[in-house]
Structures are given as C-alpha cells and as structure tokens.
Amino acid sequence: MxxxxxxxxxxxxxxxxxxxxxxxxxxxxxxxxxxxxxxxxxxxxxxxxxxxxxxxxxxxxxxxxxxxxxxLKLFGLAQMHAPTRRLASFATPLMRKLGETTQQANHIVVYDRGHPVVIAQQEAPGYWGISIRVGSRMGLFDTGSGHVLLAFRSPELRAMMVAEHVGSGGPEGRMTETFEARLEQIRQRGYEMMPSAQTAGVINLSAPIVSADGTAIAALTVPYITLINTPGAADIDTTILSLCETAKRLSDLAGAGIVSDALPD
CATH class of the missing domain: 1.10.10.10 (Winged helix-like DNA-binding domain superfamily/Winged helix DNA-binding domain)
Structure with missing residues (x-):
C-alpha cells in the first residue's frame, strides 16, 4: 500500500x-x-x-x-484475548507445581509487537521470591525470556522481531555473530541461563514453550535466587531440570493444538 x-x-x-x-x-x-x-x-x-x-x-x-x-480497561481487554487467556489457564497448575518444587517464582512471556510481555505470574510459595507483574514489557536482548523467544524462531521471524523491537523504542541490539552463536547454544541445550541485567543476584532461567514445529510460542522463566535456610528449596541444577520438564509438558499441550494459536502473528 x-x-x-x-x-x-x-x-x-x-x-x-x-x-x-x-x-x-x-x-x-x-x-x-x-x-x-x-x-x-x-x-x-x-x-x-x-x-x-x-x-x-x-x-x-x-x-x-x-x-x-x-x-486499566485496556489491560483488562488484553487479558480477555482468548489465546493468551487459554495458555495462562492451562499453565497455571503446572506453574504452581513448579513453584512448589523449586520454592521459586516463575512467569510466562510471549512476544507481542516488538516486546516480550508477561502474561502469567506464579509467586514463590515461601517468603522470598522475585515477582514480575503481569503486563510487564521486556527487552529482547537483555532478558532470558527474550533470548529464548529469539532462539526458537526462524531467521526471518528473528529479523522481524528485532526490527519491531528497535522501532517500538526497545533497548538497542543487533544480531551480531556472537549473539547468533549464543542463540544457537540456547537451542542446543534447550534453555537460557544468564545473570539478570535488571536485578543483582538473580539468575534468569528460561525455557521455551514450543508448538509442534519447534517454534517458540512462549518462554517459561524462573528468576532464580539462592535461598538460605529454606527447607525444600531446590538448587539451581534441580530448578533447571524442573523448569525444562514443565516447559516440555506445556509444549506437549501446544503440540496437541490446545494452545498453539497463542502465537501472535
């Protein structure tokens, strides 16, 4: 046009x-x-x-x-959007179990018009945890969720996401050879693990929720903090295992067509 x-x-x-x-x-x-x-x-x-x-x-x-x-009316309308509401609905019990198993908070992020956006949040069951508000918009290049959403997309979709992100005022970033190599590493091991660029002492653990063709519908993320004198708290390796298992179960639901249309155009 x-x-x-x-x-x-x-x-x-x-x-x-x-x-x-x-x-x-x-x-x-x-x-x-x-x-x-x-x-x-x-x-x-x-x-x-x-x-x-x-x-x-x-x-x-x-x-x-x-x-x-x-x-908050626009926010309320966004929460009524059927695909994201359905994804959050199916994910809630699995997110709750992940929180109980690890004693950590967790949240789900989808890509929407230039930014990763939090659509579901599960508080840590104990006294301590890092919570990200539902509706929060994130960066693509400086968050574990953003890395996962890029890693499990085609090169063409990645280019579109980067252009939209920069065009919508997101933090600057480029698809350098070094960053491409990092995304490939994430694809190979199946998750991202990186220090938070926003909060000291937090390690972002993020795994993809994928459709049947392996494309990321969303990212399931645990902002991991080391808990001291907390009975039942999982170490970081156990947390990664639980995170990936939960993301795999949600991916199985997506592959069955239950939430696959949650992927934004």
Missing part, C-alpha cells in the same frame, strides 16, 4: 483517540488537556470531545485539576 492509499483510508478521529491513549500510557500522574495538546502538537480544543468520550467509555479517568489518566 502506497502513501496515497494510506491517506485515503485514514480515520482522523480514531488516530486522535489512539494518540491520546498511547501518550497517557507512557506517563505517570496523568496530563492536563493543555499538556496533551502540547505533546501531540495540536490545539487543546481538538481534544475536548475525544477526551470526554474516552472518559465516558472508561478508558481514561479525569482527576481533580483537569488531569487525565489512563485506566
């Missing part, structure tokens, strides 16, 4: 509403109507009716002092 075709099918009102939602998603504390207009380089009067509709539909909340804040 060329530029003329794109202009022909423009929907200015829809674009305006989406611009507001995307802007508010990136700020804390909300913005006034004047601030929204300034950041979007338009007149404040252009946004009055649109903001009113977004408030009435529940996507935006109006605070005292004429400030507008994004609500």
């Amino acid at each position: 060329n530029d003329l075709d794109r202009d022909r099918y423009r929907a200015p009102a829809l674009d305006k509403g989406l611009d507001i939602l995307e802007l508010l998603a990136g700020v804390d504390g909300g913005l006034s109507q004047a601030e929204i207009a300034k950041r979007l380089e338009r007149s404040p009067n252009e946004f009055y009716r649109m903001l009113d509709r977004l408030v009435r539909r529940g996507y935006v909340a109006r605070l005292e002092g004429d400030r507008y804040l994004l609500t």
Whole structure:
C-alpha cells in the first residue's frame, strides 16, 4: 500500500483517540488537556470531545485539576484475548507445581509487537521470591525470556522481531555473530541461563514453550535466587531440570493444538 492509499483510508478521529491513549500510557500522574495538546502538537480544543468520550467509555479517568489518566480497561481487554487467556489457564497448575518444587517464582512471556510481555505470574510459595507483574514489557536482548523467544524462531521471524523491537523504542541490539552463536547454544541445550541485567543476584532461567514445529510460542522463566535456610528449596541444577520438564509438558499441550494459536502473528 502506497502513501496515497494510506491517506485515503485514514480515520482522523480514531488516530486522535489512539494518540491520546498511547501518550497517557507512557506517563505517570496523568496530563492536563493543555499538556496533551502540547505533546501531540495540536490545539487543546481538538481534544475536548475525544477526551470526554474516552472518559465516558472508561478508558481514561479525569482527576481533580483537569488531569487525565489512563485506566486499566485496556489491560483488562488484553487479558480477555482468548489465546493468551487459554495458555495462562492451562499453565497455571503446572506453574504452581513448579513453584512448589523449586520454592521459586516463575512467569510466562510471549512476544507481542516488538516486546516480550508477561502474561502469567506464579509467586514463590515461601517468603522470598522475585515477582514480575503481569503486563510487564521486556527487552529482547537483555532478558532470558527474550533470548529464548529469539532462539526458537526462524531467521526471518528473528529479523522481524528485532526490527519491531528497535522501532517500538526497545533497548538497542543487533544480531551480531556472537549473539547468533549464543542463540544457537540456547537451542542446543534447550534453555537460557544468564545473570539478570535488571536485578543483582538473580539468575534468569528460561525455557521455551514450543508448538509442534519447534517454534517458540512462549518462554517459561524462573528468576532464580539462592535461598538460605529454606527447607525444600531446590538448587539451581534441580530448578533447571524442573523448569525444562514443565516447559516440555506445556509444549506437549501446544503440540496437541490446545494452545498453539497463542502465537501472535
């Protein structure tokens, strides 16, 4: 589709509403109507009716002092998306068992429009654990989940993922020969093990949940911490074994067609 075709099918009102939602998603504390207009380089009067509709539909909340804040309605709609909801539903009991076996937290990540995104989270059963909030967006190049999602995709899909990630404002990264070799190592051993780039003392352990053709649908990740004086806590080697076994069981479900359509386009 060329530029003329794109202009022909423009929907200015829809674009305006989406611009507001995307802007508010990136700020804390909300913005006034004047601030929204300034950041979007338009007149404040252009946004009055649109903001009113977004408030009435529940996507935006109006605070005292004429400030507008994004609500959780979009997040709720995302959780209603059938494939990811089904994947999370089938995974929950297996994630719970993995947590009990290892005494560690774990979470599931899928790739969505430029970023790995957490769709399910299981807390550690004891007092200590590292939790990642559902809905969190991650980097491709600096997380175990991102490495696994890249490693178990075709070169063509990898290139698309990298381009989308960088284009959507993700941390810079390139598919160098060294990084390609690391991804091949992950494919060979079946999991990633790397120090967290975000939290000191955490080792990210991540294994793929794959469809019948071996393509990664998701990554199952344990942010492993060394637990001291914790009865039943598994060492890192045992945790890796339990992680890979759980990912294999979820992959078997995917291969049976139960959750295979959870892979985003």
